[in-house]
Amino acid sequence: xxxxxxxxxxxxxxxxxxxxxxxxxxxxxxxxxxxxxxxxxxxxxxxxxxxxxxxxxxxxxxxxxxxxxxxxxxxxxxxxxxxxxxxxxxxxxxxxxxxxxxxxxxxxxxxxxxxxxxxxxxxxxxxxxxxxxxxxxxxxxxxxxxxxxxxxxxxxxxxxxxxxxxxxxxxxxxxxxxxxxxxxxxxxxxxxxxxxxxxxxxxxxxxxxxxxxxxxxxxxxxxxxxxxxxxxxxxxxxxxxxxxx
Amino acid sequence: xxxxxxxxxxxxxxxxxxxxxxxxxxxxxxxxxxxxxxxxxxxxxxxxxxxxxxxxxxxxxxxxxxxxxxxxxxxxxxxxxxxxxxxxxxxxxxxxxxxxxxxxxxxxxxxxxxxxxxxxxxxxxxxxxxxxxxxxxxxxxxxxxxxxxxxxxxxxxxxxxxxxxxxxxxxxxxxxxxxxxxxxxxxxxxxxxxxxxxxxxxxxxxxxxxxxxxxxxxxxxxxxxxxxxxxxxxxxxxxxxxxxxxxxxxxxxxxxxxxxxxxxxxxxxxxxxxxxxxx
Numbered sequence: 357x358x359x360x361x362x363x364x365x366x367x368x369x370x371x372x373x374x375x376x377x378x379x380x381x382x383x384x385x386x387x388x389x390x391x392x393x394x395x396x397x398x399x400x401x402x403x404x405x406x407x408x409x410x411x412x413x414x415x416x417x418x419x420x421x422x423x424x425x426x427x428x429x430x431x432x433x434x435x436x437x438x439x440x441x442x443x444x445x446x447x448x449x450x451x452x453x454x455x456x457x458x459x460x461x462x463x464x465x466x467x468x469x470x471x472x473x474x475x476x477x478x479x480x481x482x483x484x485x486x487x488x489x490x491x492x493x494x495x496x497x498x499x500x501x502x503x504x505x506x507x508x509x510x511x512x513x514x515x516x517x518x519x520x521x522x523x524x525x526x527x528x529x530x531x532x533x534x535x536x537x538x539x540x541x542x543x544x545x546x547x548x549x550x551x552x553x554x555x556x557x558x559x560x561x562x563x564x565x566x567x568x569x570x571x572x573x574x575x576x577x578x579x580x581x582x583x584x585x586x587x588x589x590x591x592x593x594x595x596x597x598x599x600x601x
Numbered sequence: 602x603x604x605x606x607x608x609x610x611x612x613x614x615x616x617x618x619x620x621x622x623x624x625x626x627x628x629x630x631x632x633x634x635x636x637x638x639x640x641x642x643x644x645x646x647x648x649x650x651x652x653x654x655x656x657x658x659x660x661x662x663x664x665x666x667x668x669x670x671x672x673x674x675x676x677x678x679x680x681x682x683x684x685x686x687x688x689x690x691x692x693x694x695x696x697x698x699x700x701x702x703x704x705x706x707x708x709x710x711x712x713x714x715x716x717x718x719x720x721x722x723x724x725x726x727x728x729x730x731x732x733x734x735x736x737x738x739x740x741x742x743x744x745x746x747x748x749x750x751x752x753x754x755x756x757x758x759x760x761x762x763x764x765x766x767x768x769x770x771x772x773x774x775x776x777x778x779x780x781x782x783x784x785x786x787x788x789x790x791x792x793x794x795x796x797x798x799x800x801x802x803x804x805x806x807x808x809x810x811x812x813x814x815x816x817x818x819x820x821x822x823x824x825x826x827x828x829x830x831x832x833x834x835x836x837x838x839x840x841x842x843x844x845x846x847x848x849x850x851x852x853x854x855x856x857x858x859x860x861x862x863x864x865x866x867x868x869x870x871x872x873x874x875x876x877x878x879x880x
Binding site: 364365366367368369370372374377379405406407408409410411412414416418490491492493494495496497498500536537554556561562565566 | 620621622623624625626627628725726733734735776777778779821822823824825827829830847848849850854857858859
């Protein structure tokens with residue numbers, strides 16, 4: 357699969373490559389294939405950072421500036437070469453436990469009324485979907501997830517909260533996601549994930565990468581408390597299943 | 602090791618930044634004024650990534666417990682070593698027990714204190730730069746201790762630098778950002794034709810500007826942002842992302858500051874004027 361891509365300078369140290377302006381799994385796949393092709397065949401790892409998100413891939417050169425004209429030609433050629441290359445990289449489905457207890461899901465009752473869905477139905481809808489990670493940003497480990505059922509689309513809150521608890525699971529527009537740290541935020545909070553998404557103490561600090569899939573499942577308050585203890589002492593095993601890229 | 606008897610308003614450990622983790626949302630962090638860092642580490646013949654103290658607005662009171670050599674750089678803030686005035690961009694020898702105090706801030710807002718071979722606080726994700734959600738502490742408090750390797754003999758090749766002051770520089774050099782082409786004539790006229798004022802919403806994450814220009818209704822998918830990216834909100838506000846800025850954003854990125862412009866802006870405070878010059 358090949359798309360018409362655009363390559364533009366982004367200051368003197370970075371280049372932005374853009375795919376068609378859509379939220380689309382095949383576009384995301386193509387971006388990630390190209391990213392992995394560049395890392396394994398074209399760019400020195402130490403020298404570059406590659407940041408994928410939705411329909412774009414940003415390449416940042418860490419020490420020197422980029423000769424844009426020359427580099428654009430190279431990128432176009434590399435993108436052509438990528439077509440015939442077989443690129444292997446592992447992706448995962450990450451199953452994340454969420455406690456939808458009303459003490460965590462502080463907006464559940466309100467949105468149940470606004471969406472005309474029972475809280476049980478909201479939980480059922482939220483846990484039945486498989487979501488794709490289209491980007492990670494805003495906060496360390498904050499996932500932009502695509503794939504929310506239309507029935508759960510609800511505008512963000514009119515007044516953002518100054519503090520949203522770490523682990524909070526929220527809904528906003530077409531998006532759902534988890535606040536990896538305490539932060540200000542305007543999403544509607546429906547539960548709390550018992551597993552830390554981002555932790556610098558772990559060898560791999562973020563439990564997901566762009567392109568991975570995420571699924572939520574409902575847990576009781578007792579299970580939530582147990583996970584918290586297990587995470588603290590480092591024996592909680594994150595449920596990650598390898599999937600075909 | 603040194604001890605901060607008083608911490609000052611906002612004092613942090615910073616190096617060049619944290620690279621390689623932006624794809625999981627980790628901001629680059631690092632010193633706001635890289636020009637000041639490079640010169641201080643240069644004089645001490647340190648590695649480019651040696652960590653320094655970044656001192657904001659008011660200075661700490663510091664006692665050194667081990668011998669070393671220091672250089673002060675960045676903002677012009679009066680400083681004394683054992684009550685004797687000392688200058689920026691000059692190497693000073695430190696003995697155990699020496700006391701460094703800061704006085705009045707004259708120009709700029711961020712000062713740097715570099716020691717020989719840099720501070721040796723713990724690296725987190727390859728960097729010593731303090732950063733929210735990454736390092737355990739986000740700023741140094743009264744009585745904090747910061748470690749460094751003692752050094753008794755060092756003969757600097759150059760012991761003092763004349764640095765052209767950039768604190769009065771108003772013009773920030775910018776390149777076109779990825780969404781530059783969305784700008785209409787009227788908006789361009791306003792961006793490049795007049796001065797802007799730094800808002801009181803300014804910190805290591807971002808500098809906001811008081812003046813608004815004509816807004817827009819262009820929506821885009823979330824995409825990467827960099828330190829120095831100027832975001833343009835639908836309401837017509839300009840937000841300049843700085844070193845702790847988020848790694849992705851959904852506002853059009855109309856302009857991109859170059860490295861020098863980031864350093865110049867890093868020394869501005871609320872009420873200061875700036876303007877943009879397209880390269």
